[in-house]
Amino acid sequence: MIRNAIIIDAGDNIATVLRDVAAGEEVVAGLGDEAVVLVAAEPIPFGHKVAVRAIAKDEEILKYAAVIGAATRDIARGMHVHVQNVVSLRGRGDLEPREK
């Protein structure tokens, strides 16, 4: 099987796709010598992220074994993980108490 995605750390809940993947297409995500196989639920553009397992609303998104943000809604396995369903947890001036 030819890998078309990569999982950087075993604990990550997303894979990065290495070419454009169409909805319904198989994603073969390499993880070291192993691979995780799933089906893309929607189109995933080159370099973007796909959920390799179900992610609940408010759950942390993990890449490089580190937190890159949090889910704003439930994300099913195979869905595109990006700005439409993930928020940053840093540099959030909008969440700061306003100065008097």
Added chain:
Amino acid sequence: MSFLGYRRANGQVGTRNYVGILATVACANEVALGIANQVRGTMAFTHQQGCCQTPPDLQRVTRTLAGLGCNPNLAAVILVSLGCEGTDVAAVAEAIKATGKPVAVLPIQESGGLANTLAKGTLLAQKLVMDASHISREPCDDSDLVVGLKCGSSDTTSGLAPNPALGLAVERLTAIGGTAVMGEVTEFIGAEHILAAQAKDEATGRRILDLVERMENRAKAVGVDMRGGQPTPGNIKGGLTTIEEKSLGAIAKAGRAIVQDVYEYGERPRVKGLVVMDSPGREPELLTGMAAAGCNVIVFTTGRGAPQGFPFVPVLKVTGNRNTWETLVDHMDLSVHEVIDGSESMPAAAARLYDAILGVAGGVTTKAEVSGYFKAMDIYVTGPVI
């Protein structure tokens, strides 16, 4: 011996041998450009700062201009001043003079305006370039390299191939006594714990965390989510969702080298090895800061294809995005995209990158140099224009 460079009076090594024409204030840009346009072998540095700013910014402008003038890639310097600016021109000249290289100040108001200053500056620049042409390259070592690290117009390929390859090259360079300067503190946000853990001791790690906190607070003070500013729309199109994700890819440029010290923007490192310098991610200010810190080569990794170079420091462009490599042929110097499809190993890509650094240090021309794509430059400021 690893490359041929220009050894200066103070022992620092240049990879280029230009005469710098530095505007000390935005109002002197026209004259600096005019002189540089007339005399081959010169490079102009222009910017939008130097007057009607708060004292911390004026001090940063003064320190940065001094650092630029001291950069070993300049054999001599002409400072073009208006005469009434906030920049401490005498301090800039004094710092440059201390390196042992020729430096002259041309104040436009005292010299009789544009035409007179241009005439005077042109004749002086011609002499300085001819004098500099007598300096020859001589054998230098990897330990004479001060390499600036930059990533720009990043996408998710940046964190997968070019940044880790650069990280391996940085580990090799710093292990044999070279220096690497890591900036872009905004792009530590979310990854600062990893970089702080690489610091030589807890106090140094704390200073990295403090820099990040200061930068994040500046962004938060505006009262909005900084997404759209960082990561940029291009980063987002390339698949980077949050600043945390961008940062985790960006810090791979440092590899696992030990962070030896932490500096303010434009300060020259006083130690060898990997150091961190306060700076934003944006190209014009970041590249200027690296040049002011004394970098003699800058390695710039990119995903979507950032074209910017710097007037007198070669900027080597490295991508891991096959499409960028194939389409932006007049901007990319090196590609490591085969690491992503598995046809090249990361160590092999890092070795090619290291060789390319030595090549550029020895005089190999970069795409940004040959195309003259280096005119967007500025000095980082944090306060208002007043």
